Amino acid sequence: QESLQNLTxxxxxxxxxxxxxxxxxxxxxxxxxxxxAMTGGEPHMQLSHYLEEVLQMGNxxxxxxLKTLSMCCLKHxxxxxQLLASLKSENMxxxxxxxxxGISEDYKQxxxxxxxRQLTAFFSICNGDTFLLEMHEFMVLVLKMPNATETYRPDWxxxxxxxxxxxxxLDIPQDVEELFxxxxxxxxxxxxxxxxxxxxxxxxxxx
Numbered sequence: 001q002e003s004l005q006n007l008t009x010x011x012x013x014x015x016x017x018x019x020x021x022x023x024x025x026x027x028x029x030x031x032x033x034x035x036x037a038m039t040g041g042e043p044h045m046q047l048s049h050y051l052e053e054v055l056q057m058g059n060x061x062x063x064x065x066l067k068t069l070s071m072c073c074l075k076h077x078x079x080x081x082q083l084l085a086s087l088k089s090e091n092m093x094x095x096x097x098x099x100x101x102g103i104s105e106d107y108k109q110x111x112x113x114x115x116x117r118q119l120t121a122f123f124s125i126c127n128g129d130t131f132l133l134e135m136h137e138f139m140v141l142v143l144k145m146p147n148a149t150e151t152y153r154p155d156w157x158x159x160x161x162x163x164x165x166x167x168x169x170l171d172i173p174q175d176v177e178e179l180f181x182x183x184x185x186x187x188x189x190x191x192x193x194x195x196x197x198x199x200x201x202x203x204x205x206x207x
Contacts, residue, residue, distance in 0.1 A: 004079045006129065008071055012083060015068040019091040025065050026084040028057070033077055043075035050074055086136040090197050100190050102144050106154050109187040111195055118181035119195055126175040128196070131161075135193050138164050143189065154187035 004012075016022045032051060035041075041050060048070035052058035058066070072080050089099035100108070111119075122128065138161055142148060152160060158180050162172055184192060 003130075004072065004076050004083065006127075008076075009083055009129065012068055012071055012080070013087060015064075016084075016087060019088070019095060021062075021065065022084060022087045022091055024062060025068060026081070026088055028061050028065060028069070029077065029081055029084060031055070031057070033081060036074065036077065041074045043073060045074050046070055047072045047074060047077065047080070082133050082137050085140060086133050089136060089140075090201075093194060093197060094201075100139060100144075103139060103190060104143070104149050106149050106187060107139075107143055107189045108191060109154075109185075111188050111191045115181075115184060115188055115192065116195065118184065119192060120199060122180055123196055123199055126173075126179060128173075128176070128180075131173060131176050131180070132193070132196060132200075134165055134170070135161060135189075135196075139190065139193065152186060154185055156182070157184040157186045157189055157192065158182055160186055 016025055028051065029047075032047065032055065035055060041054070048066045051061060051066065051069065069080075092099040142164070143152065145151075158176075162176070165172055
């Protein structure tokens with residue numbers, strides 16, 4: 001497992017223009033991850049080579065998708081899954097579909113003006129892309145668990161997510177440590193992620 005460079009993240013996101021392309025890339029990657037979990041693989045092998053030569057899937061995957069996946073090696077697969085899963089949810093939001101069916105309503109409380117102001121202030125001066133990907137992963141892997149509310153009380157968002165990242169031995173971005181709003185509660189988690197994604201999309205369109 002190794003993180004992807006921001007430039008690669010942006011490049012991959014730029015290549016996958018539609019919801020169907022993101023879904024195809026994600027499902028293809030999940031097949032590869034299933035085999036890798038069982039048999040392992042050479043970390044520096046290009047992902048597209050693994051799909052075509054080892055798994056013999058070249059005829060089953062669109063060339064455009066293979067070309068996009070060729071930007072990554074096997075050691076990047078987990079980070080790539082994190083990105084594609086988040087892109088899928090972002091596309092669902094744009095299509096007015098709910099990516100977070102199954103997550104408790106305890107984590108979906110509406111943001112107030114104060115939370116809007118704090119999040120806007122943070123993401124106006126900080127990139128936060130890595131943190132946003134971790135936020136999404138925590139939602140789909142942890143908060144979707146049936147017993148999540150027993151383990152994760154709807155209290156502090158930042159402390160919960162920082163401790164989650166620390167358990168994965170990830171470095172916490174300094175701007176997150178210093179500037180992310182401390183009082184943001186876990187009960188606003190889903191709506192906070194949606195707000196941030198929409199805010200960043202709107203800002204990108206203005207540039």
